[in-house]
Amino acid sequence: MIKLTIDGMSCGHCTAAVEKALLAVDGVKSAEISLDPGQALIEGDVEAASLIAAVADEGYDVRQV
Numbered sequence: 001m002i003k004l005t006i007d008g009m010s011c012g013h014c015t016a017a018v019e020k021a022l023l024a025v026d027g028v029k030s031a032e033i034s035l036d037p038g039q040a041l042i043e044g045d046v047e048a049a050s051l052i053a054a055v056a057d058e059g060y061d062v063r064q065v
């Protein structure tokens with residue numbers, strides 16, 4: 001499991017956008033997003049850097065925990 005801290009999500013549309021972006025990354029099996037605190041738990045065979053890039057592309061501040 002990879003855990004990311006995500007800053008800048010303010011509503012359900014944000015979490016949905018982040019979830020969609022993460023699920024679109026090759027190898028991701030599941031992504032669980034929470035708004036408060038802003039974080040994502042990702043399961044799958046994938047590099048954290050790919051996940052971080054996908055979330056950053058959506059315009060959020062993201063880092064691996």
Ligand SMILES: [Cu+2]
Nearest residue numbers: 010011013014
């Ligand atoms: Cu939002």
